[in-house]
Amino acid sequence: xxxxxxxxxxxxxxLRPVAGVVLGLTAIGALLHLLEPGRIAAAQNFxxxxxxxxxxxxxxxxxxxxxxxxxxxxxxxxxxxKLAGLPRPLQLPASALAGMAFPxxxxxxxxxxxxxxxxxxxxxxxxxxxxxxxILNPIVIASTVxxxxxxxxxxxMVLGRSALGLVAAVAVGWVIGSRSSGExxxxxxxxxxxxxxxxxxxxxxxxxxxxxxxxxxxxxxxLGAAVAAALQTxxxxxxxxxxxxxxxxxxxxxxxxxxxxxxxxxxxxxxxxSFVQFGVGAQLAFLVFGPMVDTKLGFLxxxxxxxGFFRVVVVTVAAVTLVGALWIEVLVG
Amino acid sequence: xRWSARSLAGAAALAAWASLFWFLMASGRTNLYLSSxxxxxxxxxxxxxxxxxxxxxxSARSQTPEHLSPxxxxxxxxxxLPVVAVLALPPASLSSFAASRRSSFSSAGFTSSPExxxxxxxxxxxVAGALRSQEAMSALVARAGSEVDFTGFVTRDxxxxxxxxxxxxxxxxxxxxxxxxxxxxxxxxxPGQFEKDQWVRVTGKIYPLGDEVIVDADSVEAxxxxxxxxxxx
Numbered sequence: 001x002x003x004x005x006x007x008x009x010x011x012x013x014x015l016r017p018v019a020g021v022v023l024g025l026t027a028i029g030a031l032l033h034l035l036e037p038g039r040i041a042a043a044q045n046f047x048x049x050x051x052x053x054x055x056x057x058x059x060x061x062x063x064x065x066x067x068x069x070x071x072x073x074x075x076x077x078x079x080x081x082k083l084a085g086l087p088r089p090l091q092l093p094a095s096a097l098a099g100m101a102f103p104x105x106x107x108x109x110x111x112x113x114x115x116x117x118x119x120x121x122x123x124x125x126x127x128x129x130x131x132x133x134x135i136l137n138p139i140v141i142a143s144t145v146x147x148x149x150x151x152x153x154x155x156x157m158v159l160g161r162s163a164l165g166l167v168a169a170v171a172v173g174w175v176i177g178s179r180s181s182g183e184x185x186x187x188x189x190x191x192x193x194x195x196x197x198x199x200x201x202x203x204x205x206x207x208x209x210x211x212x213x214x215x216x217x218x219x220x221x222x223l224g225a226a227v228a229a230a231l232q233t234x235x236x237x238x239x240x241x242x243x244x245x246x247x248x249x250x251x252x253x254x255x256x257x258x259x260x261x262x263x264x265x266x267x268x269x270x271x272x273x274s275f276v277q278f279g280v281g282a283q284l285a286f287l288v289f290g291p292m293v294d295t296k297l298g299f300l301x302x303x304x305x306x307x308g309f310f311r312v313v314v315v316t317v318a319a320v321t322l323v324g325a326l327w328i329e330v331l332v333g
Numbered sequence: 334x335r336w337s338a339r340s341l342a343g344a345a346a347l348a349a350w351a352s353l354f355w356f357l358m359a360s361g362r363t364n365l366y367l368s369s370x371x372x373x374x375x376x377x378x379x380x381x382x383x384x385x386x387x388x389x390x391x392s393a394r395s396q397t398p399e400h401l402s403p404x405x406x407x408x409x410x411x412x413x414l415p416v417v418a419v420l421a422l423p424p425a426s427l428s429s430f431a432a433s434r435r436s437s438f439s440s441a442g443f444t445s446s447p448e449x450x451x452x453x454x455x456x457x458x459x460v461a462g463a464l465r466s467q468e469a470m471s472a473l474v475a476r477a478g479s480e481v482d483f484t485g486f487v488t489r490d491x492x493x494x495x496x497x498x499x500x501x502x503x504x505x506x507x508x509x510x511x512x513x514x515x516x517x518x519x520x521x522x523x524p525g526q527f528e529k530d531q532w533v534r535v536t537g538k539i540y541p542l543g544d545e546v547i548v549d550a551d552s553v554e555a556x557x558x559x560x561x562x563x564x565x566x
Contacts, residue, residue, distance in 0.1 A: 017406030018342070025410060025417050032421040041430035047418060048427060052366035052509035054415045055357070058350055059378030062385065143506075204392035211343030211389045215405075218346065218412040225415075232510065236434045267371075267507030276465075 042233055050229035053296070054222065056264060057107045061221055064108030065213035068115035073206045080120035088122070092173040095125040096166050099133030105264045106134035106291050107221060110300045111213045114185060123184040127305075128173035131313070134265040134291040135165030144287065147269035153280045156332040157269075157287070160280075160325070164288045168320040172292075175316050184306055188216060220303045224296025228262035231295065235260060244277040251325055254282040255318060258290030265291035281329030288321045338401040340393035342409045347386035353416045354379035361560065365426055368505045369565040426562035428530045429488040432501045432514045447472045455481045455539060457502050458564060460546050461515040473541045481539045481548060483517065484559060487527050495524035500535055500548070504564040512563065517546045522553045532558045 037043035086094065102109065113130030117123040134140065144161055148154040176184065240253040254275070263271060272286045293314050301310045354375050357363045363372045445462035450472040463473040485502035493499075500519050503512040519535050527533055537550040 017401060017403040018338075020403075021406045021410035021413075025413055028414065029417040029421040032418060036423070041428055044425050044428065045430050045434070047422060048366070048425060048431075049510050051415055051419050055353075055366045055419075056371060056374060056508040056510075059354075059374040059381065062378065062381055066381065066385075147506075201392075203388065204395075207385065207388035207392045208340070210385055211340065211347060214385070215343050215346050215409060215412060219408045222411050222415060228510070233434065261510065263511050264507050267511045270506040271511050271513065 046229050046233045049232050050225050053225040053228060053262065057105070057221055057225070057296075058218070060105050060108040060264075061111070061217050062210075062214055064111040065210050065217065067102075067108075068111040068213050069206050069209035071112070071115045071119060072209050073202050075119070077120055080116070083125070084120055084122055088124075088178075091122060091125045092128045092170045093166070095121075095129040095173065096132035096136065096169045099129055099136045099169075100138065102129075102133045102137055105140075105266055106294075106297055107217070107300065109133040110297070110304055111217055114304050115209075115213075117181045117185055120181075123179055123181050124173040124176040127176055127184075128169045131172055131292045131317070132165060132169035135169075135288065136162055140265045140269075140291075143266050144269040147273040151273075153283075153332065156280055156328060157284060160284050160328045161287045164284065164321060164324040164328075165291070167324060168288060168292060168317045171320050172313055172316045175312055184309065186304060186306055216303070217300060220299040221296055224262065224294075224299040227299075228260065228295045231260040244275075244282070248322070248326070250278055250282040251285040251322055254278060254286040255289040255321060258286045259294050261290070262294040262296045263290060279329055280332060281325040284328055285321050285325040288325065289317060292317045334394040334396060335398045337393050337395045337398035339399040339405060340389060340395065342401050342405060344386050344389035344393055346409050346412045347382050347389060349413050349416045351379055351382035351386050353419060354382060356420065360424075362424055364561045364563070365424055365509075367508050368563065369561075371507045426558060427503050427509060427512055429486065429501065431503070431512065432488050432516070445469065451475065455479055457483055457485065457515050457517070458504075460517055460539075461504060461564075463541060463546065464515065464544070470541060473539070473546070477540050478538050480536070482534070482536045483548065484532065484534045484556060485517075486558075487529055487531050487533055488516070489529050494520075496520065496522050498522060498527065500533065502564055503562070506565075509563075515564070517548050519548050519550050519553065521550045527553065527555065532556050 037047060083091070099109070102112070109130045113126040116126040116129065141158060141162060144158050145154065148157045151157075240257055243249045243253045254272075258268070261268075261271070268290050269287060272283045275283060275286070298310055301313065357366070357375050358379060363375050367374065445456070445459040447462070447466065447468040450459045450462050450469045455473075455476065459469075459473065462469040464470070483500055483502075485500040488499045488501045490499060497518060497520050499516050501514050501516045503509075503514050505512045517539075519537070521537070522535075532555070534554050534556045535548055535550050536552050537548045540547045540549060
């Protein structure tokens with residue numbers, strides 16, 4: 001076997017940053033241990049929210065990376081070519097409904113969508129799936145039912161959330177249109193692994209993709225969780241209570257709150273239901289907007305998709321949510 | 334075949350998170366971050382992360398090894414930062430600071446129904462149910478004067494009488510980020526004896542009054558933070 005070992009300078013190039021990171025982390029750990037930020041209420045609150053967001057989200061990101069690796073290594077390209085052959089008016093709703101079969105929250109669906117698009121599925125369909133899955137999956141529907149049980153607005157919330165989530169996801173796919181994966185996906189170094197399994201074993205390729213996705217998504221998840229925890233710590237929720245009675249402003253306020261809180265779609269219904277001073281429309285806006293657009297997703301989208309994608313999602317989802325939630329409030333509120 | 338530094342860094346990131354999840358299980362600290370509804374992610378996460386780390390380690394030798402750029406190394410460092418933070422810090426739960434920042438309308442779906450409030454021993458979940466719906470509040474009003482036994486931490490309102498404080502407990506449905514507080518006003522406690530954020534057990538008689546719930550204390554005693562500091566479904 002030909003040995004193509006790296007020259008010594010490259011190995012040293014790997015060691016130097018590793019030493020820097022190890023030293024940096026050790027210093028941070030020692031500082032945290034000695035300074036005891038728990039004595040400062042805001043610091044303790046920040047660290048608790050930050051850690052709990054990540055402890056809950058990391059296994060889902062890993063599951064997403066695992067599904068993504070299975071798609072890359074074990075699912076033949078021909079499957080996606082067949083799906084890509086479906087007429088576009090069918091492709092988008094079918095992709096959104098496919099989200100019902102993927103019971104993970106929003107962090108897990110991002111790597112899967114990226115992989116689907118890079119394997120040949122139309123990016124519009126992959127993104128429609130990514131946005132719909134966190135709202136349409138059965139666990140989220142069940143948690144919404146539980147959170148609103150016993151209330152008159154139960155079915156308006158459950159059906160309204162599912163319907164608006166479906167429409168918003170399809171609308172984003174429609175806006176993206178026929179843009180190619182080359183135009184939509186950011187190139188990243190881990191993509192080089194994509195062709196490794198042509199030369200190595202499938203298991204090596206599988207773990208390569210899994211690790212690459214985890215490391216890539218993980219760092220942006222950490223940054224997003226840090227921003228969300230800071231906002232939860234320093235922006236009191238009571239601030240938005242003053243606009244509860246204002247028709248359109250209350251919806252915008254709840255959408256803004258959903259963005260700041262970055263809750264998992266499997267738990268956000270419990271929080272939405274707690275804002276009893278807000279109407280059906282505003283609570284619905286919180287439940288539709290949050291799983292598609294929030295602080296941590298902003299980081300994940302920006303790292304995964306091309307420049308401008310996050311803006312398209314924000315504007316389209318906000319427009320559909322606002323109009324749809326207002327209509328539902330008029331009909332049942 | 335040579336070791337690929339980039340693959341080893343990926344294996345290290347996975348292994349570090351696996352270690353954190355095993356640590357949470359071994360130390361019983363999962364309850365400080367997650368509800369009983371979602372704590373299954375810790376053993377599942379620990380198992381998948383461990384298998385993934387081992388798989389990555391075994392496959393880290395390559396004919397075309399990749400070196401680790403400074404950008405990659407710091408990216409892995411960012412992922413490891415929360416692991417270091419959780420391991421380095423002493424265990425803690427949400428405090429009165431969080432209570433001042435969060436919604437206290439405890440209407441989460443797992444709170445008690447009017448039927449549950451109407452019978453049996455009263456809990457803070459029943460109080461949350463009463464604050465959630467008029468029917469449950471009516472059921473609680475019908476039980477005014479009943480004996481209660483609540484555990485929570487002390488929060489103080491500015492201007493409150495010396496023998497009064499608010500007993501607070503958080504309810505979480507998935508993780509700490511979605512915490513909602515349930516609060517009862519405790520009157521007749523020993524003045525100045527309990528500090529903010531101190532965990533106490535209060536026994537006394539309950540009196541719903543308007544949109545708040547008051548407990549006329551028979552006894553208030555300091556207790557350790559419970560193993561499960563948050564109320565769960």
